[in-house]
Amino acid sequence: MKSNTLIINTLVSLAGASPLQPRQLLNFAALDAAPQPTLHTPSIEEKPHTVSYDLAAATQAAIANPLPVEAVAKRSLDARTDDSCTPLERGAGPVPIPDTAEAFLAYPDFSSAANSAPVPTGYYLTFQNLNGSNSAYGYSGYSTLNSYDTAECARRCNNVDSCLAFNIYFERDPSLVPGSLCPNPPSNTVIKCVYWGGYISASNANNEGQWRDQFHVVIAGSNGYMKNQVAEIPGWNGVSLGNAAINAPLNCLGQDTYMGSKIFTTSYFDVGLCAAACVSQNEYNTAHPPDTGAPKLCRFFVTFLSERNGSPEGQYCAMYTQSWDSSYATNDGQWRGDDHYTNDYVFAYTNSTWKNDVVCPGSNSTTTTARRFLY
């Protein structure tokens, strides 16, 4: 059973002090050192609600340098009282006959609702008509719907700051909390609209329900939608790179433009965290200049959600001294043993006032190995 506990913490972990680390590899040392993001799936007893995140604290953690490692504060669960056989929320969806999990999964109205649902304005579909709900990054709460209404679910998501994605589905829930006196109560069909501040995909739509005593909770008609937006950050020009991160070569002077990376695991996906880290890195590097030469300054960052076998690892934030255009976005993930790491929801931002001042040998202009983005 999933716990209702939300881990509220402000951990952040440094990736990569070494600027010579190969750019095409994720910084596994940092990934391993960072706390695992909290995964959460609404349980049957949970009431509709919205989760709020402390973005200011997350930003503070993102810019902290040197990076703090604070204790993870887990909110303790109060001792549960025995609530068996108490009524649960009535769902608005139809209850198939016979009232079994098998009939629910095979019920054609659920598939047809999922397959014919319109894609709301400002969103794109990432998966359709699955029998599982998501376990993703940035759980932001949920509400119940009166009908399988993707436009309404999108409207609600738009009103939740951290919501970048939503998962809508039919859930077969018990009408009473199952217990020894009511081990398999009649079902209720609840239509859920779950908000996520992270990437939702078929590979993390893997929560296919659970047994509660002899009652089988199952899910049908599960669709996922992501916002298709490039968040605006003043002073930066952003582009979406889909699911491929930048794989930057050395520049024409043989310099490594990669500065290092951080991973954020305690909030939701917010490009502003990486922007704040980049700006603060510049303040730090300017205050601590090298013995010779100019300090490295972050003018370009790439941020995305890293996933291991579909399961979220956190928000990755890689910083560079110069901008690389989307033709260098070739890093769509990698294998480490049997684990497949993927990069999803990748965005790159360039300092909007920075002018490339790298002069390549044999050239009298500032050119080409670091091409600017075309806006």
Ligand SMILES: *[C@@H]1O[C@H](CO)[C@@H](O)[C@H](O)[C@H]1NC(C)=O
């Ligand atoms: C969902 O369950 C139904 C009934 O078992 C099955 O026919 C269908 O293929 C399942 N869908 C997926 C995507 O696995």
Ligand SMILES: *[C@@H]1O[C@H](CO)[C@@H](O)[C@H](O)[C@H]1NC(C)=O
């Ligand atoms: C962008 O670059 C300019 C000039 O290089 C610098 O003054 C400014 O602080 C930078 N902006 C950010 C947001 O880092």
